[in-house]
Amino acid sequence: xxxxxxxxxxxxxxxxxxxxxxxxxxxxxxxxxxxxxxxxxxxxxxxxxxxxxxxxxxxxxxxxxxxxxxxxxxxxxxxxxxxxxxxxxxxx
Numbered sequence: 001x002x003x004x005x006x007x008x009x010x011x012x013x014x015x016x017x018x019x020x021x022x023x024x025x026x027x028x029x030x031x032x033x034x035x036x037x038x039x040x041x042x043x044x045x046x047x048x049x050x051x052x053x054x055x056x057x058x059x060x061x062x063x064x065x066x067x068x069x070x071x072x073x074x075x076x077x078x079x080x081x082x083x084x085x086x087x088x089x090x091x092x
Contacts, residue, residue, distance in 0.1 A: 013066055017052030017075060021045050024083050039086050051082045 001009075025044035039047075055078045059071025084090070 013056065013060075014053060016072065017056050018049055020076065020079055021048035021052050024048060024079060028083060028087060044083065044086055047086065048079050048082055051078050055079075 022045055025041045025048065029041070052075050055075040056066065056071055059068055059074060060066045063071065
């Protein structure tokens with residue numbers, strides 16, 4: 001595998017994690033509980049990207065391959081939990 005092939009694989013591995021990390025904070029601003037977030041949108045994006053990538057890497061190490069639906073489900077659950085904690089939704 002060449003360098004361009006490796007870069008393509010890494011970008012395709014990270015794309016779902018980064019897309020969810022960008023979309024969730026932006027869309028949560030439209031929800032009533034997301035308006036009073038203690039952290040800014042950029043901070044939320046960075047935290048969610050780190051959480052999502054950690055879950056995908058853990059799924060890769062556990063299953064030995066990527067693309068398992070359990071890994072994506074775990075990523076979505078971890079991302080939603082982190083967003084819930086960052087906006088302080090339990091207080092509303």
